[in-house]
Amino acid sequence: MMMNPVLSRELRERMRTGRAFVVVGIFLSLLTLTAYLVYQGSTTTGDISADLARQTRLGRDLYEWVLFVMLALVLFFVPALTAGAIAGERERQTLLPLQVTLLRPRSILVGKVLAGSSFMLLLLFASLPVMMVAYLLGGIRPLDGLKGVGIICVIAILLTLMVTALSALTRRVQTATLLAYGFTALLVLLGPLLYLTMSVADGSEGNDVENPPALLLALNPITIVADAAAGDNTSNSGFSSNNPLEWARSGVIKAKSLNDDSWFAWFPDDNFRAQFRVEGKDDGFPAWALGVVGLADLAALLSFLAVRRLRTPAETER
Amino acid sequence: MTSTTDTTTIEILPTEPTDTTETTAADASVAVRATQLSKRYGNLLAVNGLDLTVPRGSIFGLIGPNGAGKSTTFAMMSSLLLPTSGRIVVMGADPSRKPRTVRRRMGYMPDNLGVYDNLRVDEYLEFFAASYGIARTEWTDLVDGLLELVDLSVKRTAMVNSLSRGMKQRLSLARALVHDPELLVLDEPASGLDPRARVELRELLKTLNGMGKTIIISSHILSELEEMCTDVAIMEAGKLLAAGPPRQILERLGGARNVRVRFANGASEAFSVADDAEQSALLRRLVVEEGRDVVEFVEESGGLEQLFMSLTEGIVQ
Numbered sequence: 001m002m003m004n005p006v007l008s009r010e011l012r013e014r015m016r017t018g019r020a021f022v023v024v025g026i027f028l029s030l031l032t033l034t035a036y037l038v039y040q041g042s043t044t045t046g047d048i049s050a051d052l053a054r055q056t057r058l059g060r061d062l063y064e065w066v067l068f069v070m071l072a073l074v075l076f077f078v079p080a081l082t083a084g085a086i087a088g089e090r091e092r093q094t095l096l097p098l099q100v101t102l103l104r105p106r107s108i109l110v111g112k113v114l115a116g117s118s119f120m121l122l123l124l125f126a127s128l129p130v131m132m133v134a135y136l137l138g139g140i141r142p143l144d145g146l147k148g149v150g151i152i153c154v155i156a157i158l159l160t161l162m163v164t165a166l167s168a169l170t171r172r173v174q175t176a177t178l179l180a181y182g183f184t185a186l187l188v189l190l191g192p193l194l195y196l197t198m199s200v201a202d203g204s205e206g207n208d209v210e211n212p213p214a215l216l217l218a219l220n221p222i223t224i225v226a227d228a229a230a231g232d233n234t235s236n237s238g239f240s241s242n243n244p245l246e247w248a249r250s251g252v253i254k255a256k257s258l259n260d261d262s263w264f265a266w267f268p269d270d271n272f273r274a275q276f277r278v279e280g281k282d283d284g285f286p287a288w289a290l291g292v293v294g295l296a297d298l299a300a301l302l303s304f305l306a307v308r309r310l311r312t313p314a315e316t317e318r
Numbered sequence: 319m320t321s322t323t324d325t326t327t328i329e330i331l332p333t334e335p336t337d338t339t340e341t342t343a344a345d346a347s348v349a350v351r352a353t354q355l356s357k358r359y360g361n362l363l364a365v366n367g368l369d370l371t372v373p374r375g376s377i378f379g380l381i382g383p384n385g386a387g388k389s390t391t392f393a394m395m396s397s398l399l400l401p402t403s404g405r406i407v408v409m410g411a412d413p414s415r416k417p418r419t420v421r422r423r424m425g426y427m428p429d430n431l432g433v434y435d436n437l438r439v440d441e442y443l444e445f446f447a448a449s450y451g452i453a454r455t456e457w458t459d460l461v462d463g464l465l466e467l468v469d470l471s472v473k474r475t476a477m478v479n480s481l482s483r484g485m486k487q488r489l490s491l492a493r494a495l496v497h498d499p500e501l502l503v504l505d506e507p508a509s510g511l512d513p514r515a516r517v518e519l520r521e522l523l524k525t526l527n528g529m530g531k532t533i534i535i536s537s538h539i540l541s542e543l544e545e546m547c548t549d550v551a552i553m554e555a556g557k558l559l560a561a562g563p564p565r566q567i568l569e570r571l572g573g574a575r576n577v578r579v580r581f582a583n584g585a586s587e588a589f590s591v592a593d594d595a596e597q598s599a600l601l602r603r604l605v606v607e608e609g610r611d612v613v614e615f616v617e618e619s620g621g622l623e624q625l626f627m628s629l630t631e632g633i634v635q
Contacts, residue, residue, distance in 0.1 A: 005448035013436040094432035097493060100396050100421055101449035313400045313414055316359070317393065 005103065006111025007118075014119060023081070027073055027123045031130045034069040038062045039133075052138070059137030064229060064243040066131055067148045071225050074120060074152060075188065078159045079180035082116040086168040086310070087176035105310035109303060112164045113157075120156040124149055144229065151228035154292055155221050159184065161299040168306035187295075191216045191223075195255065214255035219298075222248045224291035252287065348407075349374045349501050349532040350395060355404035356556075357390050364390040366556035367404065372534055372549070374500075377527050379543035380536040381626060382553035388536045389429060391553075392505050395534070396426040409501055422450075425494030429505040429536075431486050435479035439470060442478055443492060450497040464492040468522060484515030491522065502526065504535045508542060520546055544622035552629050559629045564622050569593050576618040579604060582611030588618070 014020050042058040086108070089095040098108060131145050163180045170176040198212035217223050226248040350372040357365040365387040372378045380388050393399040394406055397413035397420045405412065411419040434442060443461045452460065465471045468488040473481060481489065487507060494502060504523075508516050520542055527533055537543050543550065544564060551561035560567045568575065569592070577597060580586045591597045597617070604610050 002448060002451075002454060005445055008448070009434065009437065009441075009445045012441065013434065016436050092432060093428070093430040094434060096398065096428050096430075097426070097432050097446070097490075098449065099398060100426045101446060102418060102421055102451050103449050312398045313394075313417055314398070315400055317399065 004107060004111040004114065006098075006108055007114045008111075010111065010115030011118065014115065020119065023077065023119075024123060024126060027077070028126060028130070030073060031066055031069055031127050034065055035062055035130050035133050038065045055137050056139040059134045059139030061139075061243055062137060063131065063134035063140045063145065063148065064245040066127075066134060067152065067225055067229050068222075068244045070124065070127060070149075070152055071155065071221060074124075074156045074159065075184050075221065077123070078116070078120060078156060079163050079177065079184050081119065082112075082160050082163040083167055083177040083180035084173040085112040085116060085164045086306075087170045087173045088167075090171055091173055099310070099312045105307045105312075106303075108310060109164060109168065109306055112167075113161045116160040116164060117157045120160060121153055124153055124156065148225065148229040151225055151288060151292075155224060155295070158292070158295045158299045159187075159221075162295075162302050165299070165302035165306035168309050188220060188222065191218070191220045192251075211258040212255070214252060214258070217252050217255055218287055218291045219294040220248075220291065221295075223252055224288045224295075226252070227286060227291070228288035347374055348372065349376070349378075350406065350408050350534065352391070352406045353404055355391070355394065355406050356402050357387070357394060357399065358402040363556050365394070365401075368553075368556075368558050370551055370558060370561060372532065374532050375527070375530065376532055376548045377523065377546050378532070378534045379547035379550040380534060380553065381540065381543065381550055381622070382536075383630060385555075386553040387556040388553060389505055390556075392426070392428075392503050392534075392536070395420075395503055396424065397421055398426075422497065423499055424501040424503060425497070425499040427490050427494040427502070427504045427507055429509065431483070431490055433478050433486055433489065435477070437478050438475050439465070439478060439481070439489060440474050442489065443496060446493050446496045452497065460496065464495060467495070467525070468492045469518070482515075484511050484518070487511060487515070487519065488522070491519075495526075500531060502531055502533045504533065506536055506538070508537050508539055516542060540622045540626055550622065552626060554630045560625075564625060565594075568625055578614075578616050578618050579612055580614035580616075582613050 038061055039058065042054070042061065084091075086095070089098065099105075128149065131149065134140055135142065135145055162183065166179050166183060167176045170179060195212050195214075195216045198216075222244065226245040229245055230249060348371055350370065352368050352370040355365055355368040355370070356363065368387070368391060370391075380391065382388050390399065394401050395408050395413065397408075397417035400414050406414075408420045409423040411423075413420040434445075437445065440461050443464055444457045447457050447460055448454075461474070462471070465474055468491055470485060470488055470492070473485060478486070478489065487510075491504070491507065494504070507523075508519055511519060516539070523533055523535070523546060535543070535547070547564065549562060550564050550567070552559045552567075560570075562570075575591055575597070577589045577591055577600065578586060579589065589600055591600055601612070601615055605612055
């Protein structure tokens with residue numbers, strides 16, 4: 001039995017440099033700082049130890065803030081740590097010797113993706129103790145906590161795959177890094193920007209309410225995490241949270257409610273809003289699953305292109 | 319030196335039988351045969367109708383100025399590039415159609431040193447052993463043998479980035495040998511090396527040739543190739559100008575060679591001869607007929623250089 005050689009080498013090289021430990025340090029420091037600030041912000045208005053409802057709300061808030069910052073760090077660190085995965089090999093001229101071995105192009109890609117994902121998973125698991133603070137305060141169940149971290153792990157793996165594939169399509173690390181950040185920014189902003197643009201265009205006609213397809217907001221990491229982290233405690237259950245994930249949830253609920261009857265409505269036969277616990281129903285296709293499937297499709301397409309680019313013999317030097 | 323295994327979970331290209339339809343009796347003595355091989359990049363014809371035969375067991379020098387098409391030819395041999403037209407057969411297989419067969423049987427050392435700086439020397443070779451599907455149980459002996467061969471045993475646990483250029487060059491050669499190929503394709507292996515490292519590399523290549531490996535090498539240092547190569551091919555602007563044993567090419571071109579003779583009285587004279595027969599006649603005349611005390615009779619190097627200069631025109635594409 002033999003481990004993927006590229007994975008084995010990547011892990012060895014990565015953990016040998018001090019960079020890995022610096023990244024772990026920054027990641028955990030920022031999460032701890034977030035938890036501290038949220039806690040401080042809630043306790044400035046008085047002692048909460050005797051107020052169970054406030055404690056629970058704080059626990060929920062803290063959980064969602066930590067999740068949001070965790071996601072933001074994943075969106076920042078994945079391009080930073082992965083963009084040079086294959087472009088760097090090309091730039092250092094180490095790809096050529098690898099391409100004349102018996103490794104398949106997809107083994108090279110898989111090795112790179114597994115190495116990048118392993119490191120991101122290490123970061124996410126290392127941050128579980130910070131998450132436990134929210135659990136101790138209440139407002140979330142252990143399963144909710146795991147679900148939130150789990151969905152961020154899935155996003156981290158898919159994003160690593162997409163960024164590594166983009167890296168295979170470029171020749172220089174600098175280009176690959178710019179492309180990776182541009183792509184990640186598009187992933188986060190394109191849907192909401194399109195939605196807003198269509199809202200403005202739709203509203204200017206004056207004869208209709210603003211109702212662009214809410215689906216535009218689905219293929220978005222923030223929406224995916226917001227939906228997966230919703231749990232049972234949402235705005236309708238008396239715990240009004242105030243954090244970016246809650247804002248994202250409210251935005252999608254509003255968007256969905258505006259086009260439920262349109263031809264482009266999000267699964268007209270289901271009640272998507274139920275997934276955000278607006279009406280307390282739990283049927284329908286979950287929004288986070290829809291988003292993950294969309295991201296997985298995109299990742300599969302990019303991987304296909306990357307494997308084609310790595311294949312030799314080729315018409316031009318790869 | 320090593321054997322490969324199929325009991326791996328990683329995706330190693332499976333063993334593929336040699337394409338016997340491509341191997342004829344005549345090819346048994348041929349390591350590489352290119353027929354009207356061409357490679358075009360847009361408007362640039364990098365290799366233009368190359369006909370080349372590399373005998374098995376030879377040390378074959380591919381000579382040419384920068385941009386002559388040597389590296390492109392090597393890339394096509396090594397199953398990295400597809401020819402635009404023509405055909406190339408390497409160790410009995412077409413690299414375009416059977417890349418895995420070719421990769422199993424040849425080791426390629428590109429002109430640029432691609433080494434991973436954050437690995438130790440032994441880890442570096444183990445990584446490539448794994449990439450060729452060699453079983454882990456064989457790695458220790460394999461690495462020991464390769465490091466001994468390239469004289470890097472004392473650097474076994476050193477980090478690759480601490481090695482000198484010459485050592486990195488030898489490590490790259492060890493990497494190309496990791497799967498015990500029959501054919502070695504070395505693109506400018508001596509570039510940037512100091513004289514001692516060059517001599518060591520030359521000796522190493524002779525040793526490998528003595529082990530039965532066919533070696534194809536390109537270099538700008540013609541005096542070294544002259545001493546080492548049994549056959550050469552001279553390319554310019556993508557075209558083959560001449561190929562064969564260097565002396566035969568010189569003789570075919572009617573070129574003279576210089577012989578320097580040193581006498582016992584300290585005097586030294588240069589003579590120009592056309593071929594081996596004329597050279598032996600000269601020696602006989604000096605020693606037997608004229609009775610002079612010859613203490614040194616040396617054919618001056620520079621024959622390949624002379625050949626190169628007389629054949630090439632300095633065309634830049």
